[in-house]
Amino acid sequence: MNETQAVSALSALAHAQRLRVFRALVVAGPEGLTPSILADQLDVARNTLSFHLKELAHAGLVTIEQQGRNLIYRAEYSRMNGLIGYLTEHCCQGGVCEVSPSSAICTTC
Amino acid sequence: MNETQAVSALSALAHAQRLRVFRALVVAGPEGLTPSILADQLDVARNTLSFHLKELAHAGLVTIEQQGRNLIYRAEYSRMNGLIGYLTEHCCQGGVCEVSPSSAICTTC
DNA sequence: ACAATGATTCAATAAATGTTGTATTATCGA
DNA sequence: TCGATAATACAACATTTATTGAATCATTGT
Secondary structure (H helix, E strand, O other): OOHHHHHHHHHHHOOHHHHHHHHHHHHHHHHOEOHHHHHHHHOOOHHHHHHHHHHHHHOOOEEEEEEOOEEEEEEOHHHHHHHHHHHHHHHHOOOOHHHOHHHOOOOOO | OOHHHHHHHHHHHOOHHHHHHHHHHHHHHHHOEOHHHHHHHHOOOHHHHHHHHHHHHHOOOEEEEEEOOEEEEEEOHHHHHHHHHHHHHHHHOOOOHHHOHHHOOOOOO
Protein backbone atom coordinates (compact mmCIF):
# COMPACT_ATOMS: atom_id res chain seq x y z
CA MET A 1 0.00 0.00 0.00
CA ASN A 2 1.36 3.39 -1.02
CA GLU A 3 0.47 6.87 0.19
CA THR A 4 -2.15 7.49 -2.50
CA GLN A 5 -3.93 4.24 -1.72
CA ALA A 6 -3.78 4.93 2.00
CA VAL A 7 -5.25 8.41 1.59
CA SER A 8 -7.96 6.97 -0.63
CA ALA A 9 -8.87 4.31 1.93
CA LEU A 10 -8.74 6.75 4.85
CA SER A 11 -10.91 9.18 2.95
CA ALA A 12 -13.43 6.46 2.18
CA LEU A 13 -13.69 5.51 5.86
CA ALA A 14 -13.71 9.10 7.14
CA HIS A 15 -17.47 9.35 7.03
CA ALA A 16 -19.80 7.96 9.69
CA GLN A 17 -22.23 6.38 7.25
CA ARG A 18 -19.54 4.77 5.16
CA LEU A 19 -17.78 3.47 8.25
CA ARG A 20 -21.08 1.91 9.30
CA VAL A 21 -21.59 0.44 5.85
CA PHE A 22 -18.14 -1.10 5.92
CA ARG A 23 -18.69 -2.36 9.44
CA ALA A 24 -22.00 -3.94 8.44
CA LEU A 25 -20.23 -5.70 5.59
CA VAL A 26 -17.49 -6.92 7.91
CA VAL A 27 -20.11 -8.28 10.30
CA ALA A 28 -21.98 -9.88 7.40
CA GLY A 29 -18.84 -11.78 6.49
CA PRO A 30 -18.26 -13.73 3.25
CA GLU A 31 -21.96 -13.79 2.38
CA GLY A 32 -21.99 -10.05 1.90
CA LEU A 33 -25.06 -7.85 1.63
CA THR A 34 -27.16 -6.26 -1.07
CA PRO A 35 -27.70 -2.50 -1.25
CA SER A 36 -31.39 -2.92 -0.39
CA ILE A 37 -30.62 -4.76 2.81
CA LEU A 38 -27.93 -2.25 3.72
CA ALA A 39 -30.26 0.66 3.00
CA ASP A 40 -32.98 -0.80 5.22
CA GLN A 41 -30.53 -1.78 7.94
CA LEU A 42 -28.80 1.60 8.10
CA ASP A 43 -31.78 3.74 7.13
CA VAL A 44 -30.10 5.54 4.23
CA ALA A 45 -31.61 6.56 0.91
CA ARG A 46 -30.77 4.09 -1.84
CA ASN A 47 -29.10 6.54 -4.17
CA THR A 48 -27.08 8.00 -1.31
CA LEU A 49 -26.00 4.51 -0.31
CA SER A 50 -25.07 3.75 -3.89
CA PHE A 51 -22.85 6.81 -3.91
CA HIS A 52 -21.11 5.74 -0.71
CA LEU A 53 -20.67 2.16 -1.87
CA LYS A 54 -19.05 3.49 -5.00
CA GLU A 55 -16.60 5.44 -2.86
CA LEU A 56 -15.74 2.34 -0.84
CA ALA A 57 -15.36 0.28 -4.01
CA HIS A 58 -13.16 2.93 -5.57
CA ALA A 59 -10.89 2.76 -2.53
CA GLY A 60 -10.77 -1.02 -2.92
CA LEU A 61 -12.39 -1.62 0.47
CA VAL A 62 -15.37 -3.53 -0.90
CA THR A 63 -15.94 -5.86 -3.83
CA ILE A 64 -19.02 -6.20 -6.00
CA GLU A 65 -20.53 -9.36 -7.44
CA GLN A 66 -23.65 -9.48 -9.53
CA GLN A 67 -26.22 -12.18 -8.80
CA GLY A 68 -29.24 -11.80 -11.01
CA ARG A 69 -30.67 -8.37 -10.39
CA ASN A 70 -28.99 -8.15 -7.00
CA LEU A 71 -25.51 -6.94 -6.29
CA ILE A 72 -23.56 -8.49 -3.47
CA TYR A 73 -21.14 -6.22 -1.69
CA ARG A 74 -18.41 -7.69 0.48
CA ALA A 75 -15.73 -6.19 2.68
CA GLU A 76 -12.25 -6.58 1.23
CA TYR A 77 -10.36 -7.61 4.32
CA SER A 78 -6.96 -7.65 2.70
CA ARG A 79 -7.31 -4.00 1.81
CA MET A 80 -8.20 -3.09 5.37
CA ASN A 81 -5.23 -5.11 6.57
CA GLY A 82 -3.06 -3.24 4.12
CA LEU A 83 -4.26 0.06 5.50
CA ILE A 84 -3.68 -1.03 9.08
CA GLY A 85 -0.24 -2.23 8.05
CA TYR A 86 0.57 1.11 6.47
CA LEU A 87 -0.55 3.03 9.55
CA THR A 88 1.24 0.70 11.92
CA GLU A 89 4.44 0.98 9.95
CA HIS A 90 4.33 4.74 10.05
CA CYS A 91 3.16 4.85 13.63
CA CYS A 92 5.97 2.60 14.77
CA GLN A 93 8.86 4.27 13.01
CA GLY A 94 9.57 6.39 16.05
CA GLY A 95 9.85 3.26 18.13
CA VAL A 96 7.41 4.63 20.68
CA CYS A 97 4.65 2.19 19.87
CA GLU A 98 4.56 0.96 23.47
CA VAL A 99 3.54 4.31 24.91
CA SER A 100 0.19 2.88 25.91
CA PRO A 101 0.60 -0.88 26.20
CA SER A 102 -3.04 -1.48 27.01
CA SER A 103 -4.24 -0.20 23.66
CA ALA A 104 -1.26 -1.32 21.62
CA ILE A 105 -2.15 -3.66 18.80
CA CYS A 106 1.01 -4.21 16.86
CA THR A 107 2.87 -6.84 18.85
CA THR A 108 5.77 -7.07 16.47
CA CYS A 109 7.22 -3.59 16.89
CA MET B 1 -12.08 5.20 20.90
CA ASN B 2 -15.65 5.64 19.67
CA GLU B 3 -17.03 6.10 16.19
CA THR B 4 -16.97 9.88 16.29
CA GLN B 5 -13.33 9.94 17.38
CA ALA B 6 -12.41 7.37 14.75
CA VAL B 7 -14.09 9.36 11.98
CA SER B 8 -12.36 12.50 13.21
CA ALA B 9 -8.95 10.82 13.16
CA LEU B 10 -9.54 9.16 9.79
CA SER B 11 -10.68 12.47 8.35
CA ALA B 12 -7.59 14.21 9.69
CA LEU B 13 -5.31 11.64 8.07
CA ALA B 14 -7.27 11.45 4.81
CA HIS B 15 -5.22 14.17 3.19
CA ALA B 16 -1.81 13.68 1.62
CA GLN B 17 -0.20 16.74 3.20
CA ARG B 18 -1.56 16.02 6.65
CA LEU B 19 -0.49 12.39 6.42
CA ARG B 20 3.00 13.63 5.54
CA VAL B 21 2.94 16.08 8.41
CA PHE B 22 1.97 13.35 10.83
CA ARG B 23 4.57 11.03 9.38
CA ALA B 24 7.28 13.68 9.75
CA LEU B 25 6.28 14.10 13.39
CA VAL B 26 6.40 10.34 13.94
CA VAL B 27 9.87 10.20 12.41
CA ALA B 28 10.95 13.20 14.49
CA GLY B 29 10.01 11.29 17.63
CA PRO B 30 9.72 12.72 21.13
CA GLU B 31 11.64 15.85 20.25
CA GLY B 32 8.89 16.96 17.91
CA LEU B 33 9.12 19.70 15.32
CA THR B 34 8.22 23.36 15.00
CA PRO B 35 5.85 24.62 12.28
CA SER B 36 8.72 26.49 10.59
CA ILE B 37 10.80 23.35 10.24
CA LEU B 38 7.79 21.38 9.03
CA ALA B 39 6.90 24.09 6.52
CA ASP B 40 10.44 24.12 5.12
CA GLN B 41 10.72 20.34 5.14
CA LEU B 42 7.39 19.73 3.40
CA ASP B 43 7.32 22.89 1.33
CA VAL B 44 3.92 24.12 2.48
CA ALA B 45 2.81 27.69 3.17
CA ARG B 46 2.92 28.50 6.88
CA ASN B 47 -0.71 29.45 7.25
CA THR B 48 -1.79 26.39 5.29
CA LEU B 49 0.35 24.23 7.56
CA SER B 50 -1.13 25.94 10.58
CA PHE B 51 -4.58 25.01 9.32
CA HIS B 52 -3.62 21.38 8.86
CA LEU B 53 -1.87 21.17 12.22
CA LYS B 54 -5.02 22.47 13.83
CA GLU B 55 -6.98 19.71 12.15
CA LEU B 56 -4.55 17.08 13.45
CA ALA B 57 -4.62 18.60 16.92
CA HIS B 58 -8.41 18.70 16.89
CA ALA B 59 -8.44 15.00 16.10
CA GLY B 60 -6.06 14.42 19.02
CA LEU B 61 -3.32 13.06 16.75
CA VAL B 62 -0.74 15.68 17.70
CA THR B 63 0.05 17.63 20.84
CA ILE B 64 1.29 21.20 21.15
CA GLU B 65 3.80 22.58 23.61
CA GLN B 66 4.96 26.15 23.72
CA GLN B 67 8.66 26.86 24.15
CA GLY B 68 9.34 30.55 24.02
CA ARG B 69 8.12 31.81 20.70
CA ASN B 70 8.29 28.37 19.18
CA LEU B 71 5.62 25.73 19.26
CA ILE B 72 6.62 22.10 19.42
CA TYR B 73 4.29 19.65 17.73
CA ARG B 74 4.54 15.98 18.56
CA ALA B 75 2.74 12.90 17.27
CA GLU B 76 0.33 11.45 19.82
CA TYR B 77 1.15 7.77 19.44
CA SER B 78 -1.52 6.56 21.82
CA ARG B 79 -4.18 8.15 19.65
CA MET B 80 -2.85 6.46 16.56
CA ASN B 81 -2.77 3.19 18.44
CA GLY B 82 -6.35 3.79 19.45
CA LEU B 83 -7.35 4.30 15.85
CA ILE B 84 -5.51 1.20 14.69
CA GLY B 85 -7.17 -0.70 17.53
CA TYR B 86 -10.59 0.51 16.47
CA LEU B 87 -10.03 -0.48 12.86
CA THR B 88 -8.55 -3.84 13.79
CA GLU B 89 -11.46 -4.60 16.06
CA HIS B 90 -13.96 -3.85 13.34
CA CYS B 91 -11.92 -5.55 10.67
CA CYS B 92 -11.62 -8.73 12.69
CA GLN B 93 -15.24 -9.08 13.78
CA GLY B 94 -15.95 -11.28 10.82
CA GLY B 95 -13.10 -13.56 11.83
CA VAL B 96 -11.62 -13.41 8.36
CA CYS B 97 -8.54 -11.48 9.37
CA GLU B 98 -6.23 -14.20 8.04
CA VAL B 99 -7.41 -13.84 4.46
CA SER B 100 -3.98 -12.53 3.50
CA PRO B 101 -1.54 -13.76 6.13
CA SER B 102 1.42 -11.94 4.64
CA SER B 103 -0.09 -8.54 5.28
CA ALA B 104 -1.96 -9.39 8.45
CA ILE B 105 -0.99 -7.27 11.42
CA CYS B 106 -3.32 -8.31 14.18
CA THR B 107 -1.78 -11.49 15.53
CA THR B 108 -4.32 -11.94 18.28
CA CYS B 109 -7.38 -12.61 16.18
C1' DA C 1 10.29 50.69 23.92
C1' DC C 2 11.03 48.85 19.41
C1' DA C 3 12.15 46.05 15.54
C1' DA C 4 12.37 41.20 14.19
C1' DT C 5 10.78 36.56 14.38
C1' DG C 6 7.47 32.55 14.98
C1' DA C 7 2.99 31.41 14.61
C1' DT C 8 -1.83 31.99 14.23
C1' DT C 9 -6.26 34.17 12.70
C1' DC C 10 -9.36 36.16 9.51
C1' DA C 11 -11.81 37.04 5.19
C1' DA C 12 -12.34 35.82 0.55
C1' DT C 13 -12.23 32.67 -2.86
C1' DA C 14 -11.77 28.16 -5.08
C1' DA C 15 -12.50 23.33 -5.04
C1' DA C 16 -14.24 19.09 -3.44
C1' DT C 17 -17.95 16.47 -1.17
C1' DG C 18 -22.72 15.07 0.16
C1' DT C 19 -27.73 14.92 -0.67
C1' DT C 20 -31.99 14.80 -3.09
C1' DG C 21 -35.21 14.00 -6.85
C1' DT C 22 -35.67 12.22 -11.33
C1' DA C 23 -34.36 9.27 -15.04
C1' DT C 24 -32.18 5.20 -16.85
C1' DT C 25 -30.52 0.33 -17.22
C1' DA C 26 -31.07 -4.45 -16.40
C1' DT C 27 -33.34 -8.56 -14.59
C1' DC C 28 -37.14 -11.31 -13.14
C1' DG C 29 -41.78 -13.41 -13.32
C1' DA C 30 -46.41 -13.73 -15.23
C1' DT D 1 -43.82 -8.66 -24.07
C1' DC D 2 -45.16 -6.07 -20.07
C1' DG D 3 -45.15 -4.59 -15.33
C1' DA D 4 -42.45 -4.71 -11.16
C1' DT D 5 -38.15 -4.67 -8.75
C1' DA D 6 -32.96 -3.77 -7.87
C1' DA D 7 -29.65 -0.75 -8.59
C1' DT D 8 -27.11 2.92 -10.60
C1' DA D 9 -26.43 7.48 -13.16
C1' DC D 10 -27.26 12.18 -13.72
C1' DA D 11 -28.16 17.05 -12.64
C1' DA D 12 -28.88 20.61 -9.33
C1' DC D 13 -28.13 22.38 -5.12
C1' DA D 14 -26.19 22.88 -0.46
C1' DT D 15 -22.47 22.15 2.44
C1' DT D 16 -17.90 21.46 3.71
C1' DT D 17 -12.99 21.74 3.04
C1' DA D 18 -8.61 23.84 1.23
C1' DT D 19 -5.76 27.74 -0.15
C1' DT D 20 -4.11 32.40 -0.34
C1' DG D 21 -2.89 37.09 1.17
C1' DA D 22 -3.16 40.43 4.72
C1' DA D 23 -3.48 41.33 9.48
C1' DT D 24 -2.79 40.18 14.38
C1' DC D 25 -0.61 38.36 18.69
C1' DA D 26 3.24 36.96 21.53
C1' DT D 27 8.14 36.53 22.45
C1' DT D 28 12.90 37.64 22.01
C1' DG D 29 16.98 40.57 21.70
C1' DT D 30 18.90 45.17 21.46
